[in-house]
Amino acid sequence: MGTSISTWEGVSAYFAFADSPFALGLFAFGCAAIVAGLIAGIAKHENEAFDKFKK
């Protein structure tokens, strides 16, 4: 469903959804969300871990 080509003749960019800037933008947003989520998740884990060892 994500193909951007119907033939290899005269092809240039051929990756999934290359013909759909909206889809590519959505994936870029997802990529950013994963990185942000990772950092937020680590911060949460640190807070919980540090609380456990607080005197």
Added chain:
Amino acid sequence: MEQTPTLESLQAALDAQQAVFSMHQAMNVEVFYWWCTAIMIMIHAGFLAYEMGASRSKNALAAGIKNILALAVIIPTFYLFGWWIYNAFPGGLIPAEAAGALPWATSMGPDVTDMGTGIFWAAFAMFGATTGSILSGAVIERIRVSAFLILTVFLGSVVWILAGAWGWHPDGWLLTKLGYHDVGASGVVHAVAGFFTLGVLINLGARKGKFIDGVAQTISPHSLPMTLIGLMMIIFGFFGFLGGCIIFNGGETGWTTIYNNPTNLSAFAFNTLMGFAGGVIGCYIASRDPFWTMSGGLVGIISVAAALDMYDPALAFIIATVMGVLAVQFAKFLENRGIDDAVGAVAVHGFTGFVAVVLVGVFLAGTPNVGDVPAISFTGQLIGAIVMAVTGFLPGYVISLILKSLGALRVPHEAEDLGLDEVELIAKPYPEANVPATVPSEVPNKLANTEPAL
């Protein structure tokens, strides 16, 4: 009977040969940068070993995972905005049109007509990851991983590449206005990352026990051999890094620097190795310390990297030796002021990178640049070095200050005492070994500072 070739058939055969040649040349370019990128991964393997070894055993895995995660966040963020920054900001702080470098552009993915973008993006992403690793070593054993990752995203995917757009781009304003010359990234990677690190260290503070009554103490690496091997792996990786700094051109041009002046890998080979050797000797003379002796290899290469294309190799050796001595003195200077840089990153990368850029103005002033660009000058190099230092220091200081004010920069004292492996991770580095978490060191301070820090 053979047909006599016509002019048209000869031209068609020539065009076909030319097309084959051009395709193979484009493939060779890709192959060259592909392997440079692969070799650069060795820098990160080296930093991984180096930082884990430099930590106490109670923090060894935390140091390692921090380093691995730095790679994992810089790569996607460099894809999302780092490459765009490089292409959009060569003129200063006003972005130029660079839509082709945005993550939703068709050039930012598989494209059979584009045999350059992906491979250059990859090499630059690895340069960015190197800046993250430079920061990573200095802050071991007390920074929160989340804070480090925020800082490393800024450094690896924003700050250094902004400086790179200014000083390491054919249209960068430092080149077009001042004739700036920094082929091996002494300024745009090392000085920027080193001064960013300094800004962070000021807010982060020293490890517990580093200073007693103002006198610097030795916090011994739990595995100095691992650290030394890691440093040597970084040196290996430098050959990928420096290979990635040269431009493999098509046609008759051959190799050029990023500033378009002709050069070749032979020039880089002479000065990289002579710089390495000189730096090792300089640091050994100044410290007699194994860690600093091996760090000297980095100092030496960084000290001559800005003009790998132009130095006389013997001059490169002398510069590297002197810089090896000076880098150790600069590390002492910082320690005397209460800065706890666990691996000497500010001295090795920041100070050395800064001076390396200035030295190009001392030894190569008057050397012409290609095209309508000013010649290399002392003033241009000095301004360039200051721009690199400030561009690194300010964001490092400001972002870490914000994190500090939010209580999000440093781990609590209890966690620092117990060790981050036990508190944060579910693994132990040496579960079957009787390695004490902390051993009071009887080794004198490696830099022999006996005066209280100011």
